[in-house]
Amino acid sequence: MTKYYLTLNINYTHINKLMKKLKSNTVIEEKLILCNDGFIKKEVDTYIKYTLEEENESEKIYLDDLECYTDHSYEKKMCEVYQIPLEHALIHVKKYIFKPYDKSLIQFVIETCDYKIVDYYFEKKNKDFQILELKNEFISFLSDLRNILYI
Secondary structure, eight states, rough: OOEEEOOOOOOOHHHHHHHOOOSSSEEEEEEEEEEETTTEEEEEEEEEEEEEEEESOOEEETTTTTTEEOOOOEEEEEEEEESSOOOOOOOOEEEEEOOOEEEEEEEEEEETTTTTEEEEEEOOOOOTSSHHHHHHHHHHHHHHHHHHHHO
């Protein structure tokens, strides 16, 4: 999925506002083991190593008057691991995912680590913003977010 970054002023209290106002939301918690050459996730009864791969270079695009940066990176599954490297760090990541409605192709994601916001972005599933309906949905959703968060 492609990520879209906008300059917004988000803090931790905004998460609670969004949870109350937007009916379609999901919370995903993950424990990740960071190591020098990627990260490890526990999947069922196995540990799988991943790396971050960049599909295309980041680019600046405009959605009406909004300046937006794209990120085409993705988590690439490498292999099953049988031991944790000596040099590692365990982190707890919580993702808050908000959608304007259940079947929306657009979602707003806030990632936290140890109760600190570390990332926030919009994400869409495999459709181009040149499609007018999708572009209008994004702009409308952004407007709703600004009204909820007063930013």
